[in-house]
Amino acid sequence: MRPWLYNTLYRLGIAPWDTGVRPHLVDLVDSGRIKPEGGGRVLDLGCGTGAESVYLAGRGFDVVGVDYARVALDRARARARQQGAEDRCRFLQADITSYPLPGVDGTFDVILDFGALDDMTGQPRADMARLIHRYAHPGTVFVLWCFYARKEDVPRVRFAGVSRMHSMIEPGEEQRLFGREFSIERVESPEHTACFVMTKR
Incomplete structure (x- = not known):
């Protein structure tokens, strides 16, 4: 989608993914899988209106949220x-397929992506994956939530849920993009979605 369309959806309050803090992230914090002590620097890619960023900031993490939708970022700052x-x-407005992000130095202990990588196809997807690699260090935890299926396994059109109208990560693609440098764990998610918790080796 184009930035103007994202901005319009946010302005009208009808962005379907803008639903608050993702339960997978809450579970990871509550279980201690990710914690601020000794490693609390977070990069939230495609942060939208900042629900996850502000949630983590309130629990002691230092967070940089990045998006290219100005309306979403205005709301993220207001939320903070x-x-x-x-x-x-x-929060900063930038293209999350282009490394380096302006004003973002060093690496991060946690990297989040709730629905950005799967929204891209072709070279932009490869470029975003490359950016994630460059902002990670050994021990970095990368949390990836995505639509996850083969196109032929989902309906052509569906009013609720995943269909062929969506772009998605295909099974095995997570290994091709990240498996050489990250240990990959998949946690329970609804059908045709996936949440991966990856740790940089």
Whole structure:
């Protein structure tokens, strides 16, 4: 999708993915799989209105949220102000397929992607994966949520759920993009979606 379309959906309040903090992330924090002590620097790619970024900032993480939708970022900043998390999260408008991100130095302990990589196809998807590799160091935890299926295994059109109208990660693609440098664990998710917790070796 084009930035103007994302901005329109956010402005109208009808972006279907803008549903609050993802339960998978809450589970990872509550279980201690990711924690701020000794490793709390987070990069939230495609952060949208900042639900995950602000949630983590409120739990002691230092977060950089990146998106290219200006309307979403304005709302993310407002959310951070309202929840008193401004000092722990920063939001910037940038292309998450282009390394380096402006003003973003070093590597991160946690990288999040809830629905950005699977929204890309071809070279942009490869470029975003390359950016993730470059911002990771040994021990980095990368959380990837995505539509996950072969095109032929989902309906051509569906009003609720995944269809061939969506772009998606195909089974095995996560290994091709990340398997050489990350250990990959898949956690339980609804049909035709996946949540991967990857750890940089």
